[in-house]
Amino acid sequence: MDHPTAFFLRGINVGANNRVPMAELRALLAEKLGAQQVKTYLQSGNVVAVPPGDPDDFAKTMSQVIDMEFGVHSPVVHRTREDLSAVLAADPLRDIATDEKLYQVHFCDRPVPELNLAALPIHEDERIVVNGSEIYIWYGSNKGIHASKLPAALGKQLPGMTITARNIRTVRKVAELLEAAESSGSPS
Incomplete structure (x- = not known):
């Protein structure tokens, strides 16, 4: 069974820079990347989701898709509940x-x-x-x-x-x- 994981995006929505709308990000992660139970907290790039597979691979893919879809370079670090x-x-x-x-x-x-x-x-x-x-x-x-x-x-x-x-x-x-x-x- 896959487990919910926290994904922390670096450097988004800082002032007027690197804008990534959270509703669009949630939809993108669920619809295009297959994540489930996608939630965000605040506008600073805190995502909780069940990734479809390895969290390391998902974090890298998420970063690439954010760059392609929003034109924002945002490396992603992840942590489990534990x-x-x-x-x-x-x-x-x-x-x-x-x-x-x-x-x-x-x-x-x-x-x-x-x-x-x-x-x-x-x-x-x-x-x-x-x-x-x-x-x-x-x-x-x-x-x-x-x-x-x-x-x-x-x-x-x-x-x-x-x-x-x-x-x-x-x-x-x-x-x-x-x-x-x-x-x-x-x-x-």
Whole structure:
């Protein structure tokens, strides 16, 4: 039996750039790619679906189809319900992250190699923890996410790696959607 999987699209619907309408995306994934139980959360590219086969292959195909249909290059990273449960259970910064909008999990397409933390522009009230294929970042209360230089610096230290971030509230909501989809049972 196939299982619901979360697919995180990178860099869509950011401001006026890289527009991908969620209703059209859901229809495309169901009708052209054969996904079932397709749901989206917010406009930032959070998709929960039962893929028709291997989630890795589906993520790659989804990225290619989004490029062809919408003219938007958006790599896709995926996680299972078990993966997201582990991400939330491991949450290493829960005790210091006082504003969920400023606390993100960066999902990577493979395990993160050792980072040179000393070379990263970490502001005094920012924290970063790497755990497997996730990077947890608390952006602190004084600077915020948009002023931080961490995301660009991470990209330079991890060339060729697909990384997409979601705030912890979104991660929890997507985990709930996966749980609900799993509980409702996959179609046969």
